[in-house]
Amino acid sequence: MPDRSTPSDDKPIDLPQPAVGRLSLYYRELHRLLESQQGGVNSQQLGKLVNVSPAVVRRDLSALGTIGRRGVGYDIARLIERIGDVLGSGMQWKVVLVGVGSLGDALLRYRGFERLGFQLSAAFDNAANRIGSTIAGVRVLDAALIESFLAAEPAELAILAVPAEFAADIADRLVGCKINGILNFAPTTLKLPPKVAVVNVDLASELQRLAFAIQTQK
Amino acid sequence: MPDRSTPSDDKPIDLPQPAVGRLSLYYRELHRLLESQQGGVNSQQLGKLVNVSPAVVRRDLSALGTIGRRGVGYDIARLIERIGDVLGSGMQWKVVLVGVGSLGDALLRYRGFERLGFQLSAAFDNAANRIGSTIAGVRVLDAALIESFLAAEPAELAILAVPAEFAADIADRLVGCKINGILNFAPTTLKLPPKVAVVNVDLASELQRLAFAIQTQK
Numbered sequence: 001m002p003d004r005s006t007p008s009d010d011k012p013i014d015l016p017q018p019a020v021g022r023l024s025l026y027y028r029e030l031h032r033l034l035e036s037q038q039g040g041v042n043s044q045q046l047g048k049l050v051n052v053s054p055a056v057v058r059r060d061l062s063a064l065g066t067i068g069r070r071g072v073g074y075d076i077a078r079l080i081e082r083i084g085d086v087l088g089s090g091m092q093w094k095v096v097l098v099g100v101g102s103l104g105d106a107l108l109r110y111r112g113f114e115r116l117g118f119q120l121s122a123a124f125d126n127a128a129n130r131i132g133s134t135i136a137g138v139r140v141l142d143a144a145l146i147e148s149f150l151a152a153e154p155a156e157l158a159i160l161a162v163p164a165e166f167a168a169d170i171a172d173r174l175v176g177c178k179i180n181g182i183l184n185f186a187p188t189t190l191k192l193p194p195k196v197a198v199v200n201v202d203l204a205s206e207l208q209r210l211a212f213a214i215q216t217q218k
Numbered sequence: 219m220p221d222r223s224t225p226s227d228d229k230p231i232d233l234p235q236p237a238v239g240r241l242s243l244y245y246r247e248l249h250r251l252l253e254s255q256q257g258g259v260n261s262q263q264l265g266k267l268v269n270v271s272p273a274v275v276r277r278d279l280s281a282l283g284t285i286g287r288r289g290v291g292y293d294i295a296r297l298i299e300r301i302g303d304v305l306g307s308g309m310q311w312k313v314v315l316v317g318v319g320s321l322g323d324a325l326l327r328y329r330g331f332e333r334l335g336f337q338l339s340a341a342f343d344n345a346a347n348r349i350g351s352t353i354a355g356v357r358v359l360d361a362a363l364i365e366s367f368l369a370a371e372p373a374e375l376a377i378l379a380v381p382a383e384f385a386a387d388i389a390d391r392l393v394g395c396k397i398n399g400i401l402n403f404a405p406t407t408l409k410l411p412p413k414v415a416v417v418n419v420d421l422a423s424e425l426q427r428l429a430f431a432i433q434t435q436k
Contacts, residue, residue: 025407028422028423088432089429102327102328103324105324106319107421181429197432204331207334209239209242209417210375214374
């Protein structure tokens with residue numbers, strides 16, 4: 001066994017956001033290494049794949065109780081399992097998507113979710129020409145059915161890809177249906193009870209961050 | 219004049235990434251306030267709109283040399299101008315997009331970019347059925363033409379929405395065409411010269427961050 005791990009337990013580990021982001025990247029690259037038939041990886045190799053130093057890799061992984069062996073490194077399969085446990089990817093998460101415009105359509109077709117344990121159970125829209133269609137295996141239902149669908153088939157997470165002006169109303173309805181977390185692509189800040197987790201992805205803001213990085217480098 | 223500003227100069231301001239992200243959100247909400255005909259805003263109102271404390275708003279804005287007046291607040295139009303200067307949104311940025319799959323298609327149709335000064339000059343793909351089409355006013359050209367197009371019409375930024383296996387090659391070609399920054403949606407880490415800025419958006423990682431947040435809240 002090329003690495004030693006402390007026994008995993010059910011207590012959640014408290015990790016800062018940047019570490020969670022890095023774990024998610026290690027996880028992605030480890031899957032790729034596993035597909036290419038490799039058995040072990042060291043902190044230098046893993047660091048190189050995600051552009052961080054070997055010391056950061058070792059610190060992140062030791063926070064999970066996983067310690068690489070000098071000259072041998074980490075067992076890839078065990079590391080995937082451990083990171084998956086911590087990130088919740090070992091679990092199956094039910095996800096609904098609201099808003100099947102071009103972005104929602106792209107998200108339904110995105111194949112990266114399922115591999116990580118996220119299962120899209122339904123999509124919702126209010127446009128007659130979208131309702132009733134099936135996109136990448138997911139049914140598009142009338143947004144009026146959000147409550148009745150989730151009462152019958154509860155989901156933990158929702159992806160919100162509606163225009164900004166509808167986001168607050170839809171988010172409130174989802175929270176009323178016991179959704180615990182929202183991945184929000186609508187360019188607006190949602191006001192939700194503290195028990196509901198939100199991750200915002202604002203595409204224009206990301207391009208602005210890039211433009212800022214370029215300006216300061218000049 | 220409801221606020222005092224230090225004269226803007228051309229030296230870039232050094233801001234940490236989270237502050238840049240917040241400025242981008244203030245900027246978005248200020249545009250909305252301006253549309254609703256408001257003239258002034260105070261740090262409490264602005265903080266409420268983006269879920270941060272008034273003290274954080276005041277600190278972020280004073281880093282730009284912008285100080286609100288007690289009881290009056292900030293002049294919205296001037297604040298937009300100042301944040302836009304800092305974020306580079308006052309500038310016009312030429313942007314090309316590579317990869318017109320469903321995500322690339324959604325990004326071309328996304329209306330948030332133009333308002334912030336990002337102008338999509340062309341999109342590139344290698345699929346015969348996409349080449350020659352026009353999406354949201356942007357021509358889709360053969361990816362073989364990236365070099366000749368950018369030689370004739372230089373761009374500063376590129377949006378990369380190709381499958382992971384093509385990302386490294388396309389990124390190298392874009393850097394060879396003097397692209398200064400890449401917004402990377404491909405689920406892979408790019409290795410680029412340090413002078414090239416990269417912002418990565420990994421959709422599956424965002425959902426993983428959300429799942430992690432829920433687990434630790436339970």
